[in-house]
Amino acid sequence: MTHSAETNRTNLPSWKALSALAESMKNQHMNDLFAMDAQRFDKFSINLPNILFDYSKNLIDDSVMAELLQLTKDVDLADWRDKMFNAERINLTENRAVLHTALRNRKQKQILFDGENVAEQVEQALAHMETFVNQVRQGQWKGYSGKRITDIVNIGVGGSNLGPQMVTEALKHYSDQSVNVHYVSNVDGAQITEVLAPLNPEKVLFIVSSKTFTTTETMTNANTATQWLLKSANDKSAIANHFVAVSANIKNATEFGIHPDNIFSMWDWVGGRFSLWSAIGLPIALDLGFDKFIELLDGANDIDEHFQHAPMTENVPVLMALLSLWNCTFLGFKSQAILPYDQTLHMLSAYLQQAEMESNGKSVTWNGEKTGYATVPSIWGELGINGQHAFYQYLHQSNNIVPADFIGSVESVTPVAGHHETLMSNFFAQTQALMTGVNEQQVRADLKAKGRVPEVIDKLAPHKVHEGNRPTNTLLLTRINPKTLGQLIALYEHKIFAQGILLQICSFDQWGVELGKGLAADIEKELLSDEVLPQHDSSTTNLIKFYKSVKQQ
Structure with missing residues (x-):
């Protein structure tokens, strides 16, 4: 096993540096980071064939990215990537290779x-x-x-x-x-x-x-x-x-x-x-x-090639994993939203929820020790426009900051005059609003311009403030087709792999699925018989009794 398998992540110099940087970055606002660096978008975006990845609206700067990239070296991410592609048994708990790329x-x-x-x-x-x-x-x-x-x-x-x-x-x-x-x-x-x-x-x-x-x-x-x-x-x-x-x-x-x-x-x-x-x-x-x-396979293979050969500084799945680590483990943002602005992707949030949470929803390291740090966020989401009229209130103004991936396309698969422009104007506006927010001074000026009296302004102003500074990634595809969808899915698959290495957890087992299934098999026998066995806690026992009593009426 390599040196990274034996070293607790929290003891790595880059990990310690990131912990310190997280404390200082919590006092920064992305508005100021953009104001200080006219090249920020160019620096923190990557244009792949068919997909633009913009990660500039994250609470990062050059020093944060330098330490995140150093962490990839400290954990031997490139070596682990090569082991996966070379069919080594990196599924450690099941002694299996991980070869979906094959x-x-x-x-x-x-x-x-x-x-x-x-x-x-x-x-x-x-x-x-x-x-x-x-x-x-x-x-x-x-x-x-x-x-x-x-x-x-x-x-x-x-x-x-x-x-x-x-x-x-x-x-x-x-x-x-x-x-x-x-x-x-x-x-x-x-x-x-x-x-x-x-x-x-x-x-x-x-x-x-x-x-x-x-x-x-x-x-x-x-x-x-x-x-x-x-x-x-x-x-x-x-x-x-x-x-x-x-x-x-x-x-x-x-x-x-x-x-x-x-x-x-x-x-x-x-x-x-x-x-x-x-x-x-x-x-x-x-x-x-x-x-x-x-x-579809060709699109995924293009990303496999990118993941294998692009330098870490330009490697989109690696950057996605690093940003997830930064937001969840270091900044403490415990959930993440997947927000597609394309009707064709209406099941993508559910798909990525399984892919990431079943893979990396773990709390022990490769060595079986408690991690002592948050691993991956809870993943949830919905089509963007539907979400805007449901939970975006929470995204914009709740006490909990929820980083989000916005996924859209330049061309609609089913163009209808005017619709895609309305859709995409919301797509761009929401990432901007989540970042910039609106402060009390701006709210008051706006209310005053609308002729509101001072008493009303004083009453409404606190309710209309948006603090902003809420991280987002943007993935903008040219168009949803078999090839670009293959690319998109493979980006997230490799992000998940990289997360697991960075976090030192086993991404390719799912023991958490097994316990409930085993218990269910035993309980099913009880539901089909006349007896309720005494091995359960009192709550479960009485729930089963209630179910059976009503069923028998």
Whole structure:
């Protein structure tokens, strides 16, 4: 293990320097920082192909950035990055490699893992996907009655659902409507009932996405889907025509009734929340066509190249990670908003919430010791315009400062005269308002100019003050399309990796998901029986008793 694995982050000189700088920067206002440096935007923005990243509206200066960049050296970030791309087992608690980047390795560079070339495995999996996608989209894949497939229902949960659904929603204007794609993730029967109600069983193809093929929510929904199909088909052999699987458990999928040729590969070196680039992305390829799925991979690969080769001073994912660390761990801002100003990205906040919080919502270091410092903020958000009429009041005037990422596009995918200019004027205005604010003197002058009497001015002025100084990043894309969306997602993926190294936490496990799932399995047995077992606390015991008593009435 390198020196950075053995050194507590708080003992590093750069970490100590940043702690001291944070105290002094809390007394600075970004308005003054801009006033003092006419080159601030040029210094603190980066123009990548298709994406402009502006981080100048953060509470940073040259000294802060110098220490943040020094921290990347102190923690050996470049070495850890190379280990990831070289298939070393950097998922320390599960002894696994982290190779979602291999899924979009477009130059097919050799990647050796356990003596096998991963690049060849990925190309074989992509070829399998392409053949299947073309068969379905061209009407060659038939249901049990010989009719072509018109609807795809993807059954998965977490990364097996959220990534593909976010992408198909974002890119639906690029779909030729060869098939209609639907998603089922919630074990609440209301969702699958609603999705299946208008569909014809003879024309539906189900994709069951589960690495283990044992995930409770997914398999419950898959079994319900099977029963729904068999009510129409009356023949279990029909399952082979209407179900495919994305799984590493060939035995379970085959026993379910899925033909081995229709089981698509998953590998333990890809975490669910980083898996949309794999066969988990089948719904994307079916909806858009395989060529556009490849464009998505190409965009992500462009960012992989950037992350690998750009110097730290110009490396956008690294800078995003450093700013998150600065805002949360050093300045104490405990949440962050994701605010897309593009209707196509309406699921992006939820997607990034899982990606970052499941990865880095941890409180122990690689060595299993308590960190002693805040790791990542809670992530939340909504479409920008909707948010403006909901929670922006909080962003502008609450006691809690919430750094925000504003994400927009220069060109609309669906231009309507005047709409995009109205949208983007709000986009630009909000980052400005969050930074500059408006002081009491300005408020009073404005009220006086509007003819308000002194008594009214005295009463209203404190309520209208905006302190400003609220950090934002801006990511401005040329246009949302498969390639730029691939770039955007990959930027955040690599930000998450860099955060984990900086914070000395394991980003690629999710043990926090397991405890509740295990308890739920035990409680489900109680809900289906006549007894309530005594092992629970009194609250849980009585909640279960109440549920069962009402259910039995």
